[in-house]
Amino acid sequence: MNKRVAIYCLDILLFVLVGCLFGACTEPFSPDFLPQTESILVVDATLSNELKNHEILLSRSSQEQGTFQFEENAAIRIVDDNQQAFTFTESERGKYISDVAFSAEPNKTYRLFITTSNGRMYASNPATLPQTTQIDNVEAKKTATDSSVDGVKITVDSFDPTGSSTYYRYEYEETYKIIAPKWAPDELVVASEENMTVGIFGRQNEDRTCYATDRSNTIILTKTSGAGEDRVTDFSVRFLNQGNFIISHRYSILVKQYVLSREAYTFYEKLLDFSGSESLFSESQPGFINGNIFPEDGGSERVVGIFEVSSVSEKRTFFNYADLFPEEELPPFVDECRSTIFGLGGEPSVFEHVKAKRVSYVGNVTNPMTGALEAYIVVPRVCGDCTVLGSTTVPDFWEE
Numbered sequence: 001m002n003k004r005v006a007i008y009c010l011d012i013l014l015f016v017l018v019g020c021l022f023g024a025c026t027e028p029f030s031p032d033f034l035p036q037t038e039s040i041l042v043v044d045a046t047l048s049n050e051l052k053n054h055e056i057l058l059s060r061s062s063q064e065q066g067t068f069q070f071e072e073n074a075a076i077r078i079v080d081d082n083q084q085a086f087t088f089t090e091s092e093r094g095k096y097i098s099d100v101a102f103s104a105e106p107n108k109t110y111r112l113f114i115t116t117s118n119g120r121m122y123a124s125n126p127a128t129l130p131q132t133t134q135i136d137n138v139e140a141k142k143t144a145t146d147s148s149v150d151g152v153k154i155t156v157d158s159f160d161p162t163g164s165s166t167y168y169r170y171e172y173e174e175t176y177k178i179i180a181p182k183w184a185p186d187e188l189v190v191a192s193e194e195n196m197t198v199g200i201f202g203r204q205n206e207d208r209t210c211y212a213t214d215r216s217n218t219i220i221l222t223k224t225s226g227a228g229e230d231r232v233t234d235f236s237v238r239f240l241n242q243g244n245f246i247i248s249h250r251y252s253i254l255v256k257q258y259v260l261s262r263e264a265y266t267f268y269e270k271l272l273d274f275s276g277s278e279s280l281f282s283e284s285q286p287g288f289i290n291g292n293i294f295p296e297d298g299g300s301e302r303v304v305g306i307f308e309v310s311s312v313s314e315k316r317t318f319f320n321y322a323d324l325f326p327e328e329e330l331p332p333f334v335d336e337c338r339s340t341i342f343g344l345g346g347e348p349s350v351f352e353h354v355k356a357k358r359v360s361y362v363g364n365v366t367n368p369m370t371g372a373l374e375a376y377i378v379v380p381r382v383c384g385d386c387t388v389l390g391s392t393t394v395p396d397f398w399e400e
Helices: 013-021 264-274 342-354
Strands: 041-048 055-061 066-070 075-079 085-092 094-098 109-115 121-124 137-144 150-159 167-179 186-192 197-202 209-215 220-225 231-241 249-257 293-295 302-321 340-343 360-365 373-378
Touching: 041 109, 041 121, 094 150, 109 302, 121 302, 137 249, 137 264, 137 302, 150 167, 150 249, 150 302, 167 231, 167 264, 186 342, 186 360, 197 342, 220 231, 220 264, 231 249, 264 302, 293 302, 340 342, 340 360, 342 373
Parallel strands: 041 302
Antiparallel strands: 041 055, 055 066, 055 094, 075 085, 075 109, 085 094, 109 121, 121 293, 137 150, 150 231, 167 209, 167 220, 167 249, 186 197, 249 302, 340 373, 360 373
């Protein structure tokens, strides 16, 4: 089974199954447990109270070898109960962006309409914007799991005094600082292609400190029904093992809280329940995971996905490793950063490594008597060049 995704590396069976439902795939992939006889439309459509150009993702399980294909050249629109229509244009294969920025408004009803390139028409049930509830607090806490694994727990608190939110889904976007542990102010560059030689020069770019961003790749749900009040307290949305290198220096997480309808919550809950199944689409399952999107002609064709209208709140927090683990060693880097020595006589060998950008320069070996250069010391490139893992551009929101 080939799991190839770009934005979300979806590591549970559920997300591999639905492919582009919760992430933008760079290529279709081939799960081997889908039925070969039915092509199923997969829809990821969330409308929120955020003023932005909204995004809808369409794909389809193929009748050939159970692969997923992007659903291209579809016509998509969202229509409110005043018959105001918001149209979408395909920006890349299977990804559709609203032509104008807009937001879901309270006391309005919205429906999604899809017409595929073969003329098939689909529509969602009406959906309304739930109560907006703000995140009160996002906090990073040093903790240990039940199996005594030390780490950091990211928790969320929120409260709806009206008691009408009840159903919550969370996503997060984490950004972390990377410092190349073997960075040096000089670098080896190709001096002569013809003679296969290298030379030592001062670095042209600041590639010691970088920043990388990852997004959540699981469904995170909670509900407050039966709890006495509509309060989310100390709810864990992320656990980071103390040995995870991404918290080695400074770490930030942006948590987004979606207030869901009961219908949307039930859909996501079923996805989690079925995530360990051999086949989400199998007729032998207790029930196909129906969302709220159906063929307009009332036919029996099945659709995976839901048109979700959610109110969104978000909050960011930062922490340094030293804040939570003072005087403790940093987590291990992604590479052991072992040094390799290339003698001048073997310079054609180091030339190939430098040309292919596989190594970073650390220093020289010189003759103790004459001071003459005898060899170069290098490490894997990732150890001396942070751009292998991230970007040197400081994010706009970053705070030290």
